[in-house]
Amino acid sequence: MRKRSYEFLQELLTTPSPSGREGPGQKVWCDYVRQYADEVRTDAYGNAVAVLNPDGDPKIMVDGHADEIGLMVTHIDDKGFIYFQRIGGVDPALVSAKRVNVHNRNGVVRGVTGTTPVHLQEKKQDRKVPKMHEIFIDIGAPDGDAARKKVDIGDAVTFVDDFEMLNDNVGVARGFDNRAGTWAAAEVLRLVKSGKSKPKCAVYACSSIQEEVGLIGASMQVFNLSPHAAVVVDVTPATDTPGIDAKQHGECKMGEGPMLSIGRENHPVLVERLRKLARRKRIKLQTSAFSLTGGTDALAIFKAQGGVPSAVLSIPNRYTHSTIEMVDLRDMERAASLVAGLLTDVKKGERFAVEV
Numbered sequence: 001m002r003k004r005s006y007e008f009l010q011e012l013l014t015t016p017s018p019s020g021r022e023g024p025g026q027k028v029w030c031d032y033v034r035q036y037a038d039e040v041r042t043d044a045y046g047n048a049v050a051v052l053n054p055d056g057d058p059k060i061m062v063d064g065h066a067d068e069i070g071l072m073v074t075h076i077d078d079k080g081f082i083y084f085q086r087i088g089g090v091d092p093a094l095v096s097a098k099r100v101n102v103h104n105r106n107g108v109v110r111g112v113t114g115t116t117p118v119h120l121q122e123k124k125q126d127r128k129v130p131k132m133h134e135i136f137i138d139i140g141a142p143d144g145d146a147a148r149k150k151v152d153i154g155d156a157v158t159f160v161d162d163f164e165m166l167n168d169n170v171g172v173a174r175g176f177d178n179r180a181g182t183w184a185a186a187e188v189l190r191l192v193k194s195g196k197s198k199p200k201c202a203v204y205a206c207s208s209i210q211e212e213v214g215l216i217g218a219s220m221q222v223f224n225l226s227p228h229a230a231v232v233v234d235v236t237p238a239t240d241t242p243g244i245d246a247k248q249h250g251e252c253k254m255g256e257g258p259m260l261s262i263g264r265e266n267h268p269v270l271v272e273r274l275r276k277l278a279r280r281k282r283i284k285l286q287t288s289a290f291s292l293t294g295g296t297d298a299l300a301i302f303k304a305q306g307g308v309p310s311a312v313l314s315i316p317n318r319y320t321h322s323t324i325e326m327v328d329l330r331d332m333e334r335a336a337s338l339v340a341g342l343l344t345d346v347k348k349g350e351r352f353a354v355e356v
Contacts, residue, residue: 001329005187008032009329012179013163016103018070019087019213021156022046025066025179029207033186036193037205043224047217048207050189056202057349058228061308062188062339063218063297064181065211065234068174069321071095071157073102073137076148080141082111084157086132088212089321093129098323099160100137102151109150110160111139161323169255169328176325180315181233182207184336191340200348211297218297222304229270229309229352231339232298233258235327236291236314250288252316255328257284258335259314264290265302267309269352274311274342283338284331286316309352313339
């Protein structure tokens, strides 16, 4: 990966961005993409868009979502222990015995999610996973008054897990979902900007908010931009680890290229265009049926405005929605190259429509 692109990814991944609190991460994204865009703008809730060749036709949206999963403070008891609810799809089984950052109005308060020592647990064969409201954060406060001076109801909480490369290609981080997508949108912009010829289309690279809590930012973006087509870059669970049945969930291998979804929100003409382009450019590409267990911003985009031709290009991600998500950075680069190739290939005034 290009050195500056890698540094940008590292900054994105280490900047906390829980749903509804994406501001710091959006600033990182906007500061980076300004060098490649004709215009960068944000809306009232913090959605960001970088525009290249605004007078081009068609208008094509390249979307990634900026937010990560996390927690939000709901109660502080008189002993100083802090309780919370989830922000997005947090697995309660992965929450206990973690270091966390509570983001208050003045900065960060470090704490841990408490757990009962194994010596003191009841000896049962089938120990149950605690429910979310049974887990607590301990910031070392002597009592509730001391805790409330540092933490407020509604403060967001993120897990303390940093970005790290395991080898030359594979990295682990807390929030590849979906800084992988916002990085790709920015990289697409850079590749198209630095290309030999000016694109015929208008490029709208988007970093959208609050996907994890309802595809909210993408709904705002598509209303604001009125695109003619959209490519959404997100992550998808890799199925190449023990305990996952490919017969049930399909085959998705880390390092074998991005995953192109087929069916439902994925427009057949746009999908076939991307498949042919990948073959022509010799870009590794995997395909899958649309997901029955999750969705991306494309679910909000494709049914807006009477129908926006859309496609989902996903980065294989091991251990999705955990604090140790794993991605092969080459898959991210391949996704960006494929989308940039599409934007360069689009003809002036072109539209995507199913022939009937």
